[in-house]
Amino acid sequence: MRDLLVLGGILALPYAGFCVLALCQDCHWTAATDRKPVTRPHWLALILAALLIAGGLTLSIYRDGIVLGLIFWVTVLTASALAVTFTLSWRAECLRSLAYAVRWRRGTAAQGGGTVKPNAHD
Amino acid sequence: MTPFRASMHWLHTWVGIALGTLLFAIFWTGSLSVFYKEIDRWMMPMTRLELPASVSLDAMRPAADALAHGTNSPHWKVYLPTANEPVHNVIFQSKTDSATLFPDAPGNIMARRFLDPNTGDLLEDPGTLGGDFLYSFHFKLSMRRFPVGYYPVALAGMAMLALIVSGILLHGRIIANFFLFRRQKRARASLDLHNAVGILGLPFHFLITLTGLIFFYNLHYPLALSIPYGEDAGGYNREAIAAYARPEAGIPAEPASLDEMAAEAARIWGRPVGTVRVYHPGDKNAYALMMPRDDGAVSDVRDSLFFDVPSGKLLHNQVAKPALATERFIAGLHLIHFRHWPVRWLYFLLGLSGCVLIATGFLFWLESRRKRHAALGLQGVRFVEGLTVGSTTGVIIATLGYLVANRLLPSTMPVRAAAEIGCFYFGWLAAYAHAWLRPGSAWYEQARTIAVLAVAAVVLNAATTGDHLLRTIARGDWAVAGVDMMLLVGAGIAAVSARALSHRQIAKVRQVA
Numbered sequence: 001m002r003d004l005l006v007l008g009g010i011l012a013l014p015y016a017g018f019c020v021l022a023l024c025q026d027c028h029w030t031a032a033t034d035r036k037p038v039t040r041p042h043w044l045a046l047i048l049a050a051l052l053i054a055g056g057l058t059l060s061i062y063r064d065g066i067v068l069g070l071i072f073w074v075t076v077l078t079a080s081a082l083a084v085t086f087t088l089s090w091r092a093e094c095l096r097s098l099a100y101a102v103r104w105r106r107g108t109a110a111q112g113g114g115t116v117k118p119n120a121h122d
Numbered sequence: 123m124t125p126f127r128a129s130m131h132w133l134h135t136w137v138g139i140a141l142g143t144l145l146f147a148i149f150w151t152g153s154l155s156v157f158y159k160e161i162d163r164w165m166m167p168m169t170r171l172e173l174p175a176s177v178s179l180d181a182m183r184p185a186a187d188a189l190a191h192g193t194n195s196p197h198w199k200v201y202l203p204t205a206n207e208p209v210h211n212v213i214f215q216s217k218t219d220s221a222t223l224f225p226d227a228p229g230n231i232m233a234r235r236f237l238d239p240n241t242g243d244l245l246e247d248p249g250t251l252g253g254d255f256l257y258s259f260h261f262k263l264s265m266r267r268f269p270v271g272y273y274p275v276a277l278a279g280m281a282m283l284a285l286i287v288s289g290i291l292l293h294g295r296i297i298a299n300f301f302l303f304r305r306q307k308r309a310r311a312s313l314d315l316h317n318a319v320g321i322l323g324l325p326f327h328f329l330i331t332l333t334g335l336i337f338f339y340n341l342h343y344p345l346a347l348s349i350p351y352g353e354d355a356g357g358y359n360r361e362a363i364a365a366y367a368r369p370e371a372g373i374p375a376e377p378a379s380l381d382e383m384a385a386e387a388a389r390i391w392g393r394p395v396g397t398v399r400v401y402h403p404g405d406k407n408a409y410a411l412m413m414p415r416d417d418g419a420v421s422d423v424r425d426s427l428f429f430d431v432p433s434g435k436l437l438h439n440q441v442a443k444p445a446l447a448t449e450r451f452i453a454g455l456h457l458i459h460f461r462h463w464p465v466r467w468l469y470f471l472l473g474l475s476g477c478v479l480i481a482t483g484f485l486f487w488l489e490s491r492r493k494r495h496a497a498l499g500l501q502g503v504r505f506v507e508g509l510t511v512g513s514t515t516g517v518i519i520a521t522l523g524y525l526v527a528n529r530l531l532p533s534t535m536p537v538r539a540a541a542e543i544g545c546f547y548f549g550w551l552a553a554y555a556h557a558w559l560r561p562g563s564a565w566y567e568q569a570r571t572i573a574v575l576a577v578a579a580v581v582l583n584a585a586t587t588g589d590h591l592l593r594t595i596a597r598g599d600w601a602v603a604g605v606d607m608m609l610l611v612g613a614g615i616a617a618v619s620a621r622a623l624s625h626r627q628i629a630k631v632r633q634v635a
Contacts, residue, residue: 007464022301067420068462071455074325075468081301081322082475089303 009059010072015080017052019095020045022084023102031092032099045102053077127292134288137281138483139506143513144278146480150517151260152330153473156458156466158253159206160601165528166236166248167587170599173208174239179380179398181242182210187403189235189244190214196370199399202415203239205461206601210237249538250528255546256521261338264543276342282331289320296321312489316482319475326472327479333456336449362446366428366438371407378434380410386436387412387427406432417461421451477514484510508558515568516553518612522575523549525609529582563627569620576613580606 022028024041056076061069087094123131154161163170182200190198195215203209216233234254236245251258258264265271290296300321303314320327340347340358351357384395396415402408408431413424424446428438442450454460458469488507495503527545531538557564583606584590591610594603 010464018301025298025301028301064462068418068460068465071420072462072465072468074329075465075472078323078326078472078475079468082319085301085303085318085322088301089305 003063006059006063010056010063010076011080013052013056013059014073014077015083017049017056018081018084019087019098020049020052020102022088023095023099024049028088028092029099029103031088032095034093037103039103041102042104130288130291134285134292135487137288138285138480139487139509141278141281142480142484143509144274145282146477146513147517148260148275148278149473149476149480150521151256152334153470153477154521155253155257155260156470156473157604158257160605161253161256162207163599163601164583164605165250165252165525167589168246168248169207169209169236170587170589170602171208171239173203173205177203177210177239178242179384182212182237183242183377183380183400185237185242185244186210186212186214186400189233190400190403193233197399197401198403199397200237201397202395204396204415204417209239209245210242212237246533249533249535250542251539252528255524255543261334272338272341276335276338279331279335282327283335286320286324286328286331290324293317293321309489312482312485316479316486319479319482323472323475323479327476330456330469330473330476333452336452337456362424362443365440366409366411367401368407368409370402370405373406374404375406375408375432377404377408377431380431383410383429383431383434384412386429386434387414390427390439391425400431403431408432409437417459420454420460421447422454422457422459424450481510481514484514504561505558507561508554508564511557511564511568512550512554515565515572516550516557518572519553519568519575520546520550522572522579522609525579526575526582529579529586562631563624566620566623566627569616569623572616573613573620576609576616580609580613 023032024045026037029037029041057069057073060073060076063069064072179200179202186198186200189195189212193214193216198212198214200213201207201211212235213232214235216231235247237243238245255264261275262269262271263274293299299314299317301318303311303318305311305314307314335342347355347358380398380400384398388394391414393414393416395412397413399411400408401411410429410431412427412429416422425442426440427436428440429435430437458466484506488503488510492503495501524542524546527542531541535541553568556568560567580591583602589599589602591603591606594600594606
């Protein structure tokens with residue numbers, strides 16, 4: 001059970017990290033929210049993305065040691081980045097909440113401008 | 123476009139078109155080779171045995187000796203049973219050519235037979251090359267007579283590196299388009315997917331291509347060995363791998379216990395024995411070379427111990443030198459013989475992403491020229507489209523034809539393995555012919571064929587062996603169940619693709635009408 005949790009973390013953390021990185025880009029943020037961004041991504045978002053990706057590395061080294069852990073992490077990085085690409089292409093709306101969190105500002109009621117045409121990613 | 127960029131564009135386009143077929147076949151068979159032992163279990167029902175808690179070398183030795191004596195082989199080698207190959211895999215030299223034999227070089231024909239891990243008895247001849255055919259296709263195009271297949275593969279590997287580098291140089295907006303795939307825009311979809319898979323898969327594609335090239339450095343770059351060793355062609359191997367050898371005495375002698383030698387080897391290494399090779403079996407000068415099995419390490423390091431077979435005494439302890447250890451680490455990165463199921467699956471999926479990269483490159487070439495070629499009356503698009511279909515769906519059909527033939531051809535057929543390979547090549551050629559003869563409908567018709575063949579393979583496996591999916595899952599036979607499940611998943615993807623492609627074709631015809 002513990003191994004499954006660690007394995008889940010190794011796969012999920014880089015995926016989440018790449019999701020945050022992607023949502024820092026205007027076109028992907030628009031695809032997830034159907035709005036034009038009016039604020040820049042929060043600087044904490046980039047740090048969070050780096051921490052999530054590094055968290056995957058830490059867990060894979062913890063599980064498999066330095067050599068196998070690094071190989072595992074590099075292959076997971078590629079696979080999770082591709083998974084984020086496909087998520088943004090097929091189910092971008094699933095990342096809506098995360099998208100708002102990425103550009104959150106204190107005192108800002110709405111992070112997005114006017115609605116844009118549906119499926120802005122296309 | 124600057125002259126440099128134009129030259130990179132030319133290189134990327136035409137090297138891709140010229141070698142895309144070969145590259146796709148190499149990536150496809152390479153991806154399948156991750157699970158070649160599982161494919162062996164699927165294609166060789168007599169080897170679907172349970173792995174015993176312990177195995178005896180002394181129990182299997184008489185059968186291995188008999189195999190070697192039967193063909194005058196100077197040695198035999200056994201890979202001891204593992205979880206994904208639960209049988210003794212015995213390799214011996216044979217001068218007799220038969221379909222189940224695979225030569226390393228002309229005059230050095232190696233035969234393979236399997237022994238029961240519980241009793242050491244010889245199992246029925248599988249009459250197939252199984253996953254080994256796909257595995258050897260991956261690195262030498264499965265050329266059985268002459269070892270020339272390595273060179274086109276090496277050329278394709280070098281071309282792949284050039285394509286990766288030129289692709290990066292051509293891609294102007296790597297960061298901006300990092301996760302971009304606009305699947306609804308038909309004109310952009312193939313290029314977006316090509317770019318996304320190329321950029322995001324870059325670490326894997328670069329690593330796997332480079333390690334594959336380094337693996338055969340002595341073939342691609344013979345100077346690496348001829349400079350330090352000069353005319354002494356076997357110098358490196360003698361120093362690095364096999365430091366001990368002695369000739370046959372011609373005097374028969376009773377062997378000591380191989381199990382005791384293996385126990386001694388395991389005590390010295392702290393790891394179990396994985397491979398044993400016995401030279402001059404039954405002779406007074408017989409000696410055994412033992413190598414460890416280390417499933418948990420990337421590096422397939424070839425430490426070796428040599429034992430005197432008649433007395434059981436240790437003759438020589440060969441520890442891998444740093445150069446060999448480095449070489450084996452690089453080879454280990456490519457071969458992934460270590461036991462790590464998530465990494466094996468990731469290698470499989472990322473290998474398939476290489477196939478997607480090549481296929482989308484072809485598709486972008488076609489889409490960007492289709493209208494212009496039609497207006498000018500050129501036949502280039504039609505030719506390359508046939509080439510693309512035959513190279514992508516065609517090789518998948520060929521592989522499935524190989525599996526279906528394995529389940530349909532009788533096991534007693536004398537040239538069964540050759541016939542299976544014939545079915546592979548016939549399927550591939552037929553796919554090319556079909557693609558060129560029916561350019562409008564080739565994609566979806568071949569996708570349908572893939573779906574039908576994949577389901578047929580699963581049904582035939584159940585019908586001819588009784589091992590249907592529910593039974594193999596219940597038994598925990600994940601090798602056979604895994605192949606069946608992947609066939610069904612592949613059939614599903616092919617069926618959905620065929621449906622989408624046929625709808626698109628019907629819409630296109632209506633639009634023209």
